[in-house]
Amino acid sequence: MPPATPSGIEVPLIATGDMAPEAGPGLPGAYPFTRGIFADGYRGRPWTIRQYSGFGSAEESNQRYRFLLEQGQTGLSVALDLPTQCGYDPDDAMARPEIGKVGVSLFSLSEMETLFKGIDLAAISTSFTINGTAAIIYAMYLAAADKQGVAREKLTGTIQNDILKEYVARGTWIFPVRPSLRLITDSVLYSNEVTPRFNAISIAGAHVRDAGCTAVEEMAYTLANGLAYVEELIRRGGDVAKFARRLSFFFYVHMDLFEEACKFRAGRRLWAKLLRERYGVSDEKALHFRFGVVCGGSSLVAAQPYNNIVRVAIENMAAVLGGAQSIFTCAYDEAFQIPTEFSAEIALRTQQIVQHESGIAATVDPLGGSYYVEWLTDRMESGMLEVMGEIDAYGGVVKAIEEGWLQRRIAVRAKQRKDATDRGERVVVGQNRFRREAQADSYGEVFRLDPQIAARVLAKHAEVKRSRDASRAARSLDALEAAAGSETENLMPLLVECCHAYATVGEMVDRLKRCWGEFQEPVRL
């Protein structure tokens, strides 16, 4: 069988001029942006080095952020613990084992204030990987800015706020699909007015990719979700030429260098075409496909884990060749633990080496015009359209998610990927090829979470509830619940007031659950 990319595209032995598109890829900064959204590429603005971190309580994470900023990191990316992501207060029975584990606990404004103590919110850009409770965390960030005396319009950053893919892969859903979409449109429309430099949504393919689907499917599912949000925002009265300027995207980069780079070239072009052709968008900035990436994830393995440093460096280069706006490189030990400070620093240095030593970013889109790259970009774009067509044929993404159809497709793909790995068709060096059976792996430093964290978070939670103005908190929650029952009122101002009143994430979510109920997962095998 001739070799194929991981998406199943047969790779030619030699690419020739007659395979590449006749018109050529055009110029960077010009529609349809195959070669990038900026004419001056990374010379005008280097990509943001944005390492995902956060653990324990707000105090610990605050210290880690200050360290990362001192080390030359250029943006913050906040990891939140699962109780905060799923809308439980730390004292809920479901929350207790998970407090502060995969991220920081932000149960109320008190914690957001502590998290950014000594960090000027006007001077940094902050990204929150938050979805089910995104509107609440965004409201909390606004309240923290108010407390710091920073004008809201100065805030820059991103909330992921992409619930559709949570139902498919990442699993931090709370409410049914339709009220969740309402929360998203509320926050995007509000953000356009109040924080015009803030990305109120980052439509993410990363998680479905890491769960098992191919690069072509990753982009196709993401663009399909993107269009679903566009439709919903238009239905709620949004102006596509305006809100499209603040839509951003997020992906995984795995190991096939050219397929990954071409995935971004194809996706960037396809998004611009879809917006222009379907919605008549002509504003250049609104057509810009801006995206962040994460390098590593399930492409990293526990066997001989130091090899992961090399994998991440290759993926980092693929992201740069694809024109990413911000990059997060995983630490080599993430295949088996939460990274240590030591492994996290190597991941940061990897990006700095690529950015400052490799010369890769000196010219814009250095791959542009390569017969193979332009051919592969075309092939991936048509593959994406094909997958999007299958979703349309099923009845659209919302239906596909509510009925579990998309979830099942991902599970089947994950099984295929695992089978291909077990059979050795998908080579993983050190694991299924060139494995040294007798070797005891060296795993390096062990991450240890302070076992007292949960107790400290619980104590603070109790203290905040005791010391706040109870009647203001109750009033704000009542107002939220009343507004949630109406179809049209934008909930953002009410959530900001709840945050100012030190209402907790769990309290806000409980009030919304009363109105909307909870998502019933369609479990299918």
Next chain:
Amino acid sequence: MSAVAAGPAVGPLAGKRILIAKPGLDGHDAGAKVIALALRDAGAEVIYTGLRKSPGFIVRVALDEDVAAVGLSILSGSHLELAHEVLEGLRASGAGAIPVFIGGTIPPQDHAVLFEAGVKGVYTNDMPLARMIEDLARVLA
């Protein structure tokens, strides 16, 4: 809502009913589903719980469905606490003999801790499925 999938009548796990569960708040379910599909292909009748189940719920399903084994999938770092709660729950219900297996992101140094606590197998994603099934069949024989 749980999903039940029955496998072929032959295979190393034919006739075995196995519960695959996602305890806690972790939302990564690709691994759990891959395992469920692999067990089904090996002949088992698989019950998959779906996301975000409490240890108490998992114990109850294990008893109600009279399963031969329980597989827990945990990638959030909470495997020690959650495994302990499920094991304790089974013991307290007089079902301590039901073997419990764990998969997910489990740091190497925790494997021994889990075995010590009573877990019968730790399957991380680098283990070939065939080997996992072989191991399970041996324990369940």
